Amino acid sequence: MHTGRLRRNMRTFEARHTAVHSTELRSGEGMQIPVKYPFTGGAGDVVDLKFGSSDEYDQHGKLLPGSHIRLVDLRTAQKNAAGASIYEGQLIDPSVVFLAIDPAQVDWEKDIGYKGIRAGEEVVLGRNTHPARFPHMQETTSRKHVTVRYDQQEGILAFEDHSLNGTVITSGQLPPLSVRRDAPKPEEYLTGAPEKNDVRTLDERSRILDAAYVAQKAAEWKSDYRQPRLTHDLLATQGLDPIVGIGVGEREFMFSGLLDTSDGRTHALCYADDGDGRIVPHMYYKSKSDGGWRMSPYLYEDGVYSKGDIPLRDQQGQHVEYGQYTQATKPDESIAALLEEMERLKVEASAPRDVKNSFRSLLVKSAYERSGIDEVYSADLSVECIGGHGLYAYMSGKGFKYQPEVSRGMIEAMRLPDGFTPDFTAQPRRSYQTEHTILGKTRVEVYLVPYKGKDIEWHVATDESTGTVWLERLAVKGGGVTKYGTRRDLILAGALNAKPVDYRSQTPQMVEGEDYDAIAGGTYVSVKKTLDRMPWVRDYRRARLGS
Numbered sequence: 082m083h084t085g086r087l088r089r090n091m092r093t094f095e096a097r098h099t100a101v102h103s104t105e106l107r108s109g110e111g112m113q114i115p116v117k118y119p120f121t122g123g124a125g126d127v128v129d130l131k132f133g134s135s136d137e138y139d140q141h142g143k144l145l146p147g148s149h150i151r152l153v154d155l156r157t158a159q160k161n162a163a164g165a166s167i168y169e170g171q172l173i174d175p176s177v178v179f180l181a182i183d184p185a186q187v188d189w190e191k192d193i194g195y196k197g198i199r200a201g202e203e204v205v206l207g208r209n210t211h212p213a214r215f216p217h218m219q220e221t222t223s224r225k226h227v228t229v230r231y232d233q234q235e236g237i238l239a240f241e242d243h244s245l246n247g248t249v250i251t252s253g254q255l256p257p258l259s260v261r262r263d264a265p266k267p268e269e270y271l272t273g274a275p276e277k278n279d280v281r282t283l284d285e286r287s288r289i290l291d292a293a294y295v296a297q298k299a300a301e302w303k304s305d306y307r308q309p310r311l312t313h314d315l316l317a318t319q320g321l322d323p324i325v326g327i328g329v330g331e332r333e334f335m336f337s338g339l340l341d342t343s344d345g346r347t348h349a350l351c352y353a354d355d356g357d358g359r360i361v362p363h364m365y366y367k368s369k370s371d372g373g374w375r376m377s378p379y380l381y382e383d384g385v386y387s388k389g390d391i392p393l394r395d396q397q398g399q400h401v402e403y404g405q406y407t408q409a410t411k412p413d414e415s416i417a418a419l420l421e422e423m424e425r426l427k428v429e430a431s432a433p434r435d436v437k438n439s440f441r442s443l444l445v446k447s448a449y450e451r452s453g454i455d456e457v458y459s460a461d462l463s464v465e466c467i468g469g470h471g472l473y474a475y476m477s478g479k480g481f482k483y484q485p486e487v488s489r490g491m492i493e494a495m496r497l498p499d500g501f502t503p504d505f506t507a508q509p510r511r512s513y514q515t516e517h518t519i520l521g522k523t524r525v526e527v528y529l530v531p532y533k534g535k536d537i538e539w540h541v542a543t544d545e546s547t548g549t550v551w552l553e554r555l556a557v558k559g560g561g562v563t564k565y566g567t568r569r570d571l572i573l574a575g576a577l578n579a580k581p582v583d584y585r586s587q588t589p590q591m592v593e594g595e596d597y598d599a600i601a602g603g604t605y606v607s608v609k610k611t612l613d614r615m616p617w618v619r620d621y622r623r624a625r626l627g628s
Contacts, residue, residue: 103251106227106242114252116154117236124158124168126151126255127179128238130206132222133246146186147218149258150206152198152229152238153180161282162415163325163422164289172425173197178231179238181206184258186217200233207244221246281513283327286559287415290326295335299323302352302360309452312360315350315443320432323352327419334416334566336365338430339423340437344384348440349420350430351376355564361454363565364444365412365420370477370582370605372517373553374420375410376565378456379446387446387456407477408578409462409571411554413562421515461563464571471495472575475611477583481590488590492576492614502617503528503539505624515553519582519605520544525553526625537572541621544581548626549609550618551581576615583608 104112116127130150131137137148156178158166164175171189173180177197181204187194196214198204207226208218223244230239242248283289299322302308315321323335337350347367355361363378366386377386388406411417432440449456474482474491481488509526517523521544528539540554555577560570583597585606591597597606612618622628 102253103249105247105249106240107247108242108244111239111241112250113237113239114250115237116231124153124155124166124180127154127252128152129251129255129258130227130240131249131251132219132226133244133248136219136221144185144258145219146183146194147208147215147222148185150181150183151255151258153182154178155180159282160289161422162287162289162327162418163426163428165422165426167282176200178233179229181229183215186215198229198231200231203228203230205229205243281414281418281421281515283415283418284559286330287413288328289419290328290333290335292324292326295323295326298326298335299352307358308360309454311448311452311454312352312362314448315362318432318436318443320430320436321350321440323350325419325423325428327416329413329415329562329566332562332564332566336420336423338428338432340430340432340440342440343438344441347424349423350440350444351566353564353566355454359454361564362444365416365566367424367518369518370584371407371411371580372520372523372582373515374412374417375407376412376567377410378458378565379444379449380441381446384441407580408555408568408573409458410567412566413568414554414556416562416566418513424516458563458565461569462571463569464573467498467501467572467574467577469495469497469501469574472497472577475576475579477578477580477608478587480583480588481596483590485590485592485596489596489614492611493616495576495616497574497577497617498532501530501532501537502620503530505541505621509541515542517542517544517581519600520549521546523553529558535570541625542581543626547607547609548628549581549607549612550621550626551579551612552577577617579608579612581608581612582606 106112114128128151131148136145139145153168155166155168155173158168161167161172166173166175166177168180174197176199178200179198181196181198183194193214193216196204196211205225205228207224208222209224223246226244227248228241228243232239240248240250299316302312303316321337324338326333326335332353335352340348342348349365350362351365352360352362363376365374365376367373368375377388379387381387388410412420471491471494474488483491505528510529512524512526515523515525523542523544525540525542528541530537530539536558538554538556538558539552541550542553543550555572555574556568557570557572560568563569582600582605585599585604588597588606591611593599596611597608598610599606
């Protein structure tokens, strides 16, 4: 995360620009500042603009709004899953190269005090040019004061003054500007502290693929006769071509924009190499009961989503109890973060309505079979089953295994292997926000547990609306990914893998009001009451939620 101290590496400027340089422009005058070499080590400030004779400080020494605009270079700022820059804990549109900030009136929540500058775009700053962005400007600032433009090809920032009072442009090793007293404290950005605004970023294995590269690969696949017929058919369908890509380790996954289909779900079509040079399409969809993104290779003829040829077998070849597909079909966390960011930014497919309505019908199993694609999902998985008392008394999609009073007692007395449960009195390693499809805004805290030579991540989720606590993800840190973008190393642990919401039809031997509560609509139920019986949930509530 951003540390709160702007790192100023002066390689951004030519070697002679090692000191502060100030130039005053008058109406009609212009200047150029070379910024060919991006800052290293994060975002950095480039230029400070002072609008003519404006007063800079009030009688208490507080910086006045509309007296200074500071430009910040975002070219090497930290990026999130969708390529958006992270500055002061805020997400900035990926297309923004420089950020014009008035430190005396910036308010990220109200969306004021800053303006993005894109390559080749002319941005005019002044009293009346962007009143929604800069509502407080000095009277001595002209209505149209100065134009700023970044020329990417030449590597320069160009300025042209239009004012009566002139513009003082300062570049070099800029001193910090005094900021408002209610601004965030620097220690909020210290490395190791919980991420401000819970911004979830890519891990060290992952990278966002350049959009031009994604378009190039799609063009190559369209002209490659060796690719499956299904792939050609989908690429030829308007709006289903890939526009966003992510690399995870040595694998690459390229996604169409999002499609809201007639069944009420949000989908994205994924294209990925199956390891033999064939680009195989499969889909990701936003689950309702699990609440997050999941992968499905195809749909059956009756419209049911394939869950990857579950049931699974573990490393010893033993049958794994059905009901664990929730964890098995979760994407790698970086891919999940990418899809969540596409949701936030509303990166939608350009497909017409008839294509969106028929999208699911394009990916039925028969289409795969006609293309000669043999889907054996479980063949690429390494499954480790965690044993312990009470773990299999309840499972998502199967309800209670025994009579209600027996299963309840087993869940309440649940025992996990020694050393497998995190110390919830300690601070989590990191946290992030996500959006459960039914429960809404959810906070996730991540704990790390060394277990049998592996680092196991517990992603403990709590939704804001009902306070339900569940284990959103149980994963091996740094584990590999399959050709579908899901995790290769699965940790399956019965009730620990339970979803917070289940289908009413899949809760046998459970009693409404005692073990679950109905959710409006009748299809789904909340299993909060069953989850709250688990000792680890009770421990987490006491340590982290005070309940």
